[in-house]
Amino acid sequence: MKTYIVGGAVRDRLLGLPVADRDHVVVGATPDDMVALGYQPVGKDFPVFLHPHSHEEYALARTERKSGHGYKGFTVYAAPEVTLEEDLRRRDLTINAMAEDEAGTLVDPYGGQRDLAARVFRHVSEAFAEDPVRILRVARFAARFTEFCVAAETNALMRQMVDNGEVDALVPERVWQEVARGLMEAQPSRLFQVLRDCGALARLFPEIDRLFGVPQPPEHHPEVDTGVHVMMVIDWAARQGLSLPVRFAALTHDLGKGVTPPELWPRHHGHEARSVELVRALSERIRVPADCRDLAVAVARDHGNAHRALELRPGTLVELLERIDAFRRPERFEEFLQACECDFRGRPGYENKPFPALDHLRQALRAAQAIDAAAVARSVEPARIRDAIFRARAAAVTAWRDQPSVP
Numbered sequence: 001m002k003t004y005i006v007g008g009a010v011r012d013r014l015l016g017l018p019v020a021d022r023d024h025v026v027v028g029a030t031p032d033d034m035v036a037l038g039y040q041p042v043g044k045d046f047p048v049f050l051h052p053h054s055h056e057e058y059a060l061a062r063t064e065r066k067s068g069h070g071y072k073g074f075t076v077y078a079a080p081e082v083t084l085e086e087d088l089r090r091r092d093l094t095i096n097a098m099a100e101d102e103a104g105t106l107v108d109p110y111g112g113q114r115d116l117a118a119r120v121f122r123h124v125s126e127a128f129a130e131d132p133v134r135i136l137r138v139a140r141f142a143a144r145f146t147e148f149c150v151a152a153e154t155n156a157l158m159r160q161m162v163d164n165g166e167v168d169a170l171v172p173e174r175v176w177q178e179v180a181r182g183l184m185e186a187q188p189s190r191l192f193q194v195l196r197d198c199g200a201l202a203r204l205f206p207e208i209d210r211l212f213g214v215p216q217p218p219e220h221h222p223e224v225d226t227g228v229h230v231m232m233v234i235d236w237a238a239r240q241g242l243s244l245p246v247r248f249a250a251l252t253h254d255l256g257k258g259v260t261p262p263e264l265w266p267r268h269h270g271h272e273a274r275s276v277e278l279v280r281a282l283s284e285r286i287r288v289p290a291d292c293r294d295l296a297v298a299v300a301r302d303h304g305n306a307h308r309a310l311e312l313r314p315g316t317l318v319e320l321l322e323r324i325d326a327f328r329r330p331e332r333f334e335e336f337l338q339a340c341e342c343d344f345r346g347r348p349g350y351e352n353k354p355f356p357a358l359d360h361l362r363q364a365l366r367a368a369q370a371i372d373a374a375a376v377a378r379s380v381e382p383a384r385i386r387d388a389i390f391r392a393r394a395a396a397v398t399a400w401r402d403q404p405s406v407p
Contacts, residue, residue: 001026001028001033002028002101004025004084004099004100005024005100006023006024006088007097010098011116014098014113021056024051025099026058027087029080030079030080034058040052047062061083061084062077063077063086084099084107085109089109089125092131092138093122093141093154094110095116095122097112119147120149120151121141121148123151129157129161132161133170135167135200136170136182136200137178138150139191139195140191143183144185144186146187150194162198162200162203163199167204180292183247183248188237188251189234208255210258211226211258212225214265215266222347223348226258229346229347230250230346232346232348233342234247234250234342235346236342237250237339245296246335246339246342248295249296249298250299250339250346252282252300253299253343254275256271256275256277256278257271257275259278272301272302272303275300278300279297280297302320302336306357307344309361314395314398317394318368318390318393318397321361337358340357341358363400364401367399367400370396377389
């Protein structure tokens, strides 16, 4: 019985990165052997055990055989005679198919160290094509390891998987899981670029894929291309370290521009309403959590109004604040503003431009919050409470804006 550290822990150590979790492979053991040594079995699909003291995962060396569609369509074989090299061969990329023995000796049968040095994502074997989740994983790795590129033969294999319909078997929850993790990496645009390069973006996210090549007015968008703009927006969000809901809202805020009739280009009047419908449909299809979906809907619907905040009448400002639910959920209002700033900054030359609309909206909210809503409610009959509070808030915003110091 021999144990090895495998996968990401080996890769990250060689890259000089912190190692968060360590996975282990055990060669030459049976499940009974592991239990006898005090390991706790936890694997459902194949034998995985938790170490009795460290609680790190130890999996028996195994091979897999494709037996159906999708990432669950495998028959797993784990037995003492399965070698470490056989176990590593079933892994996705060469940089993830290295191991270290207990003495710290590197085991690298498929050239992972070479590909680390060359900064290349390369599949280990043709078995890569049996699991469509690996396309998403490569894309996510590209968002994390921003200096790496996908080997030409691996991209060709991924395109073949797309053409064969393998990505159509992906379950929505797993698609969201991988994309959400990719959005939280250093350069999320690379995830979507890798998916686009192999044709998977059009199958998994047609709403995003069709943004590329759609022009916008160059006087407002020097980058012109809507897809390029959206990629710049999500990368700006990543550089600011913003939350997942903000990054998802940044990704989806302009989906409606992808369905603007070409004869109307480069203008996109009414794209906000179309964006809302597409955000809702996308969120339903891949099971996006409610907090991400709701913020994305709000940003898609009202990011244009936020940009025009200085031009809006006091009553319109209050209506905007109410739609965003700023009075009850000020923390989400702040996320809304963050996503709108990402939209503003995601254009060449706009990184350091003044954007006074954000502070204008924050100050409008403070002015409207200053009224005593309970006192207003007590002063009118029940049927008029909502309107009375709205009018009081609008009057407070008017008074604030009429001050000489307000820009």
